[in-house]
Amino acid sequence: MARASGDGYDAGTQSAQAVQPVQPSEPELVQLLTPEGERVDNPHYSIDLTEDEYRDLYRDLVMVRRIDTEAMALQRQGELGLWASLLGQEGAQVGAGRALTGRDFAFPTYREHGVAYCKGVDPVTLLGLFRGVNQGGWDPYDKGFQLYTIVIGSQTLHATGYAMGIQRDGGDGAVMAFFGDGASSQGDVNEAFVWASVFQAPVVFFCQNNQWAISEPLEKQSRIPLYQRARGFGFPGVRVDGNDVLAVLAVAREALERAREGSGPTLIEAFTYRMGPHTTSDDPTRYRLAADLETWKLKDPVERMKAYLSRNAIATTEFFEQVDREADELAAHIRAGCLALADPDPLTLFDHVYASGSSLLDEEREQLASYLASFEDEKAGAHS
Amino acid sequence: MSTLMLGKALNEGLRKALEDDPKVLIMGEDVGRLGGVFRVTDGLQKDFGEDRVIDTPLAESGIIGTAVGLAIRGFRPVCEIQFDGFVFPAFDQIVSQVAKMHYRSAGHVKLPITIRIPYGGGIGAVEHHSESPESYFCHTPGLKVVTCSNPIDAHWMIRQAVACDDPIVFFEPKRRYWDKGEVDTVTAPRGLWDAAIARTGSDVTLITYGPSVKTCLETAAAAETEGKNIEIVDLRSLSPIDWETVLTSVRKTQHAIVVAEAPAYSSLSSEIAARISEKCFYELEAPVLRVTGFSTPYPTARIEEDYLPDLDRILDAVDRSLAY
Numbered sequence: 001m002a003r004a005s006g007d008g009y010d011a012g013t014q015s016a017q018a019v020q021p022v023q024p025s026e027p028e029l030v031q032l033l034t035p036e037g038e039r040v041d042n043p044h045y046s047i048d049l050t051e052d053e054y055r056d057l058y059r060d061l062v063m064v065r066r067i068d069t070e071a072m073a074l075q076r077q078g079e080l081g082l083w084a085s086l087l088g089q090e091g092a093q094v095g096a097g098r099a100l101t102g103r104d105f106a107f108p109t110y111r112e113h114g115v116a117y118c119k120g121v122d123p124v125t126l127l128g129l130f131r132g133v134n135q136g137g138w139d140p141y142d143k144g145f146q147l148y149t150i151v152i153g154s155q156t157l158h159a160t161g162y163a164m165g166i167q168r169d170g171g172d173g174a175v176m177a178f179f180g181d182g183a184s185s186q187g188d189v190n191e192a193f194v195w196a197s198v199f200q201a202p203v204v205f206f207c208q209n210n211q212w213a214i215s216e217p218l219e220k221q222s223r224i225p226l227y228q229r230a231r232g233f234g235f236p237g238v239r240v241d242g243n244d245v246l247a248v249l250a251v252a253r254e255a256l257e258r259a260r261e262g263s264g265p266t267l268i269e270a271f272t273y274r275m276g277p278h279t280t281s282d283d284p285t286r287y288r289l290a291a292d293l294e295t296w297k298l299k300d301p302v303e304r305m306k307a308y309l310s311r312n313a314i315a316t317t318e319f320f321e322q323v324d325r326e327a328d329e330l331a332a333h334i335r336a337g338c339l340a341l342a343d344p345d346p347l348t349l350f351d352h353v354y355a356s357g358s359s360l361l362d363e364e365r366e367q368l369a370s371y372l373a374s375f376e377d378e379k380a381g382a383h384s
Numbered sequence: 385m386s387t388l389m390l391g392k393a394l395n396e397g398l399r400k401a402l403e404d405d406p407k408v409l410i411m412g413e414d415v416g417r418l419g420g421v422f423r424v425t426d427g428l429q430k431d432f433g434e435d436r437v438i439d440t441p442l443a444e445s446g447i448i449g450t451a452v453g454l455a456i457r458g459f460r461p462v463c464e465i466q467f468d469g470f471v472f473p474a475f476d477q478i479v480s481q482v483a484k485m486h487y488r489s490a491g492h493v494k495l496p497i498t499i500r501i502p503y504g505g506g507i508g509a510v511e512h513h514s515e516s517p518e519s520y521f522c523h524t525p526g527l528k529v530v531t532c533s534n535p536i537d538a539h540w541m542i543r544q545a546v547a548c549d550d551p552i553v554f555f556e557p558k559r560r561y562w563d564k565g566e567v568d569t570v571t572a573p574r575g576l577w578d579a580a581i582a583r584t585g586s587d588v589t590l591i592t593y594g595p596s597v598k599t600c601l602e603t604a605a606a607a608e609t610e611g612k613n614i615e616i617v618d619l620r621s622l623s624p625i626d627w628e629t630v631l632t633s634v635r636k637t638q639h640a641i642v643v644a645e646a647p648a649y650s651s652l653s654s655e656i657a658a659r660i661s662e663k664c665f666y667e668l669e670a671p672v673l674r675v676t677g678f679s680t681p682y683p684t685a686r687i688e689e690d691y692l693p694d695l696d697r698i699l700d701a702v703d704r705s706l707a708y
Binding site for chain 2: 018107126134135136137138139141142146147149151154156157158159160161162163164165166167168169187188191192194198351352353354355356358359
């Protein structure tokens with residue numbers, strides 16, 4: 001039976017000892033698929049999917065990578081103001097995203113495009129924020145996918161509160177809070193751990209440790225493996241190979257089930273690598289070695305799944321070609337959708353500040369409207 | 385109609401809110417078994433249970449951040465920040481998340497969160513327990529900010545705030561918690577965003593709110609003995625402000641003085657003065673004056689009376705205004 005036991009968590013056997021220097025135990029990495037595409041066993045986690053399901057996961061990985069590639073291109077061509085690339089994190093996001101069911105709610109950062117895809121969110125929906133035509137603006141209740149949160153770590157508290165709400169209204173879903181290695185230093189994330197633990201809230205903390213918080217390596221955030229922090233808060237933590245979609249899916253499913261059945265939170269550290277820049281405004285050549293990137297390319301989450309499918313004759317060349325064609329269609333849809341995102345009317349900047357309106361905003365809207373109209377009058381006058 | 389202290393009037397209002405809507409929750413430090421350090425939530429956990437009146441871990445950002453999640457789930461959290469000076473650990477969640485979520489989501493996500501903050505000085509407390517941070521929140525689009533000055537307003541304003549679909553920062557004048565007044569719990573005296581004329585007069589308008597309203601009423605009584613007839617506007621809602629009531633009064637008296645405990649520099653009192661100057665330029669017989677706390681951190685207890693606007697400083701301003 002699978003259990004979240006990456007650090008051998010057992011609250012009952014802790015004994016009082018003199019204060020010792022920090023001695024992190026050797027990280028255990030849950031892996032079910034090696035970088036070469038070979039299946040391996042894990043004593044605590046297993047997964048058994050149909051051939052269709054394996055192929056679907058591969059398709060997801062390709063689609064998610066293609067979303068990212070197309071959005072990067074749109075940014076370089078000036079159609080997006082910014083893009084936060086997820087390149088290299090497809091396995092972590094598809095594994096977590098496919099573990100979520102329709103009744104579960106996801107609280108993302110600004111990089112969870114793959115989770116959004118798995119949740120059924122049209123990728124075009126995500127572009128408004130990066131094109132600068134809205135602040136997100138989608139309905140989170142539609143797919144169970146909360147708006148992107150840009151302040152680092154804030155959403156982990158929101159996720160925990162939402163999970164406390166499920167406890168109070170008798171809902172049967174769970175919540176997944178996404179964040180990164182940098183966020184693990186934020187007070188809000190640590191407060192979320194305290195809250196979730198004390199209230200045994202049905203929330204899974206899914207940390208994509210992509211090794212870099214813009215230019216700062218993990219050593220600037222922590223002296224122990226991040227998953228081991230969970231122990232101090234009183235719940236299990238587990239480190240999973242974030243580039244192994246099968247292992248992530250297995251670990252995330254287990255943690256979500258644990259949350260749904262009332263056993264409280266789990267911290268999952270998906271060990272992965274940000275292959276691209278932090279965002280399109282970043283230049284990673286200033287702070288990291290190209291050789292590191294080459295090492296991680298050998299662990300590519302998409303290629304390893306492709307190798308697995310090929311070696312085991314689960315998919316044919318025709319299938320891979322078909323998936324590539326579907327990815328091309330998705331890219332064309334994203335491009336067309338992006339170009340169709342028109343600039344909003346200036347007066348809409350006053351919309352939705354309040355649910356119950358505001359006399360101050362009514363006044364300011366009127367002022368801007370008449371100011372803008374004065375130019376129209378001028379133009380009309382010039383033409384007459 | 386019954387006579388209640390302001391704190392008890394809030395307590396009764398919260399009780400009514402909990403009764404009226406099963407989605408209303410109360411959360412904060414010591415709000416449960418203890419009933420809050422000022423006893424504003426006294427007895428509520430006993431009657432509504434630990435799931436609805438929640439003693440939280442001691443972390444203010446956590447209180448507000450989890451309230452956001454609960455509100456997304458459909459609840460109406462009423463969060464208590466124990467003292468004014470302790471709101472700052474939660475400041476980021478309030479201004480970056482609570483205030484912006486409705487805008488960010490284009491109206492899809494409503495956050496009906498009420499954030500109760502006992503505020504103001506005059507209780508002889510240590511540092512961080514006597515501040516007036518309302519201007520920070522009034523300056524933040526997406527928040528509404530209100531404050532009560534008497535028991536009946538306390539009772540009705542908390543009920544109206546909890547029922548509102550927008551996030552509201554609800555400032556409670558802590559040194560007035562023990563003031564008594566008649567409270568009609570059947571009919572609300574006015575809407576949440578409406579200012580009140582706390583005293584009718586003809587010579588000078590004092591524009592004030594929260595704990596300073598009582599100080600202004602005492603000032604007006606003293607001034608009357610000198611033949612000066614002071615009108616007092618109790619703003620009640622600090623964002624938005626009921627400008628019609630303010631400007632109508634100033635146009636009548638042609639003299640305006642803003643009274644508040646918070647420092648004047650770059651503050652709500654400055655906004656009020658600027659707005660009156662802009663809108664009543666031709667009617668004013670004197671510049672708009674401000675009687676406020678000074679531009680220092682809140683001082684130590686033994687000299688706080690010199691910091692707080694009191695009867696003499698307000699009378700002095702009245703004299704200066706009338707002498708123009």
